[in-house]
Amino acid sequence: MVDTGAGSLLLLLIFIISAPIFADLKDGKKAYSRKDYAEALKQFQKYNDGNPSSGEAWMYMGYIYESKKDYTKSIQAFKKAVSLNLAKKDLVNSLTKIILYHNYQRDYGEVISYSNRLLKIDPDLTHIQKIRAAAEERHSSGGSRRPVYHEDDSEQESVSSLEKKLRQNPSNKNIQWQLALSYYNEKEFSKSEKLLASLVSEEPDNIEFGYKYGAVLVRNGKYDEAIAVLNKVEPKIPSEREKLLHFTHLTQAAAYHKKRDFEEAAKYYRKAYNNKHTVQPLIGLTKIKWQLKDCEGAIKNAEKALEFGERTREIKMYIGLCKIQLGQKTEGYDLLKEVGAAIEKENPDMKDLPDVYYDGILKLARYYTNNGEYQKALRYFQSVQPDEEELREYRFYLGKTYYYTGSPDRAIGLLQKVSDSAAAYYLLAKCFAGKDDIDEAMSYIKKAGNTNSSFWGSAERDKAFQKYSNNENFRKFLETRGGTRDPKKVEPNADKEDGEGSSDD
Structure with a gap:
């Protein structure tokens, strides 16, 4: 049997206790x-x-x-709000405030993180999609205002202010x-390396x-020195500092990757991923698989990376x-x-392109x-800087592009650096013909023909050399x-008029 009197008393007590609480929110x-x-803050705090x-x-x-222009406290409050129970409309508005604030502050990692959360709630917010895409571009190119590993949220002073302070107190x-x-x-x-070297020695x-000294050594291309420094730092980092350990492993991976030591690079990318599940180690592993021509493995890593919803452009590039x-x-x-068009839309001049896109842009330039x-x-071509391994191909195709855009002198400077290439020699012959230098044109036709005999037939048909059709010496040549044979013999046609013949294109 239910004691209705006790139940009524309990309900009354709940109402008495809760009524002032709800009154705080209403007030x-x-x-x-x-x-x-002032009164609103007082009542809201009582409610909280x-x-x-x-x-x-x-x-x-x-x-x-x-409203009071205290933006730091404002964002702290919005962040607290989105960590608790909130109606969907209020959650969307609060997350939007946080994203816009961090976007203005150039805290692109935070923009990406909160944008991903908001787009899971409402994936059709196109303005947030655009903000996230731009943040991914800047974040991946190192455009974050603070060093990504840094655990202190305090504001960074300007360089000039700090330089002045250091002049006043050089030993600080x-x-x-x-x-x-x-x-x-x-x-x-x-400049950063010089200061960090001194700090590390002391x-x-x-x-x-x-850690930071190792990171700046990587930036300065001193990969062996960076590895030596980071390998000493790594065992000193306590396990609870997983964020610092994560970025140390990422930086070690980057140094080995630059040295093309793919086995060691992959080992440290995996360590970084085990420290903290983020997209960057997966992208690194994807690139290594692609460089090793293990494209099925690369696509597998890329698809896993896509699940993070970050840096999707870069990941799609490697899938492509x-x-x-x-x-x-x-x-x-x-x-x-698709990737190239998105980059061009945001950066029509293709200036200061993040190096993460170089592989895809080079392939598109060749295409x-x-x-x-x-x-x-x-x-x-002009928006990228190729790796040493890609330099030969880069010079040939950029030289070809310069020739066809009316810059033979620039083409010559590049093509002369492509050794033992019949296609490069043939293009050089066309460049010198365009400059009315018949002797150099004949010299390079001979080099091309001696390397690949089909280019002799190409030279007979090519419009670039028709100006010399009435030149008896050229015809005889x-x-x-x-001068290597008496009778004229028919040679097979070149596979391509002036290309190296790649299975890719």
Whole structure:
């Protein structure tokens, strides 16, 4: 049998206790509507004390601090609100406030993180999609305002302010450290390295100094030195510092990757991923698989990386490159074109392009060259810097592009650096013909023909040399294959007029 009297008493007690709590929220909203912010904050805080799982009052406090132009407190309040229970509409608005604030502050990692959360709630927010895409571009190119490993949320002083402080107090290690970080953020890596080298020599057991010194050595291309430094730092980092350990492993991986020591690089990318599940190690592993021509493995890693919803453009680029390598050229080039078009939309001049896109842009530049879109190819070529392994191909195709865009002198400078290439020799012959230098043209036709005899037939038909059709010496030169035979013999046609003949294109 139910004791109705006891039940009624319990309900009464609940109402008595909860009524003032709900009154706090109601009174806070009333004060907020009449812009009595001091009273509103007081009532909202009282509500928060009694309702620790609710985010509604925190959201209103975020709006109040925003009105008072106290943006730091405003964002702290909005972040507290989105960590608690909040209606969908209020959650969307609060997350949007956080994203816009961090975007203005250039905290691109935070923009990406909160954008991913918001787009899971409402994937059709196109303005948030655009903000996230731009943040991914800048974050991947090192455009974050603070060093990504840094665990201190304090604001960074300007370089000039820190330089002034250091002149006044040159032995202050804290100022040296802050200035080294600021130099690093401003991409003045040589200055950063000098300060960090001094700090590490004075405090060799300081893991923060050691990590950042290794990172700046990588930036300055001193990979062996970086590895030596980071290998000393790594065992000193306690397991609870997983964030610092994660970035140390990432930096070790990057150094080995630059040295093309793929086995060691992959080992440290996996260590970084085990420390902290982020997208960057997966992208590194994807690139290694692609470089080793293990395209199925690369695509597997790339698809896993796509689940993070970050840096999707870069990941799709590697999927496109792998599709091309696997013979699925239409699908692969469509993906690369999608990536290229998105980059061009945001950066029409293709200036200061992040190096993470170099592989895809180089492939597209070659593609556009082979398809006769020389102006577009030239813009793509000029936006990248190739690795040593790609330098030969880069010089040939950029030389070809310069020839067809009316810059024979630039073409000659590049093509002369491509040794033992019949196609490069033949293009050089065309360049010198365009400059009316028949002797050099004949010299390079002979080099091309001696390397690949089919180019003799190409030279007889090529419009570039028709200006010499009435020149008896030139005709005799072609007929005798540069004086090597008496009768003229028919040679098979060249596979391509002036291309090296690649299975990719």
